[in-house]
Amino acid sequence: MLKENDLIRPMIPADIEAVMRIENATNPTPWSEKIMRDCLNVGFKCFSLVVDGAVMGYAIYVLSLYQCHLLNLRLDPALQGKGYGSDFLRFCLKETLKAGVGWMVLEVRPSNPAGIALYTKFGFTQIAVKEKYYDDGDGRFEDALIYGLWIKEDKL
16 A cells, blocks of 8 residues: 555656566566566656655556557556555555546456456456467467446546
8 A cells, every 4th residue: 555655656767777677576477578668668658656765566558549458557466456456556546536537447367366366356357358369479378358447537
């Protein structure tokens, strides 16, 4: 749970080293540093979670006229299960509403029960499955569960 000195702020290029550390520690098929920098450079919404002065989480999403696509929300393993994910997702949902967009969609692995629990806690519902979406790079694939949410201010 966010404490008094913790903050969520726009990601800056200097955050990429910490973002990559978190990405590599939490993603079986991590994004590359180039992808992270490209997300920042093309204007995706990129935010860093700063705890005790260190980047300990990040979120990346894309806004279009009608939809927000949450591409990545990750926390350092040391923060997982402590309420930071809820605070960070709530922030992203509020920012999406401020931008005038009321629908968020995301993909999550079936093997990620903590992610599924977080999203369902906020009212996301499964709307589809993308078969063999995640490529684990060794000939194994995992489906993606597609979740969606109509964001309501009074539920945040």
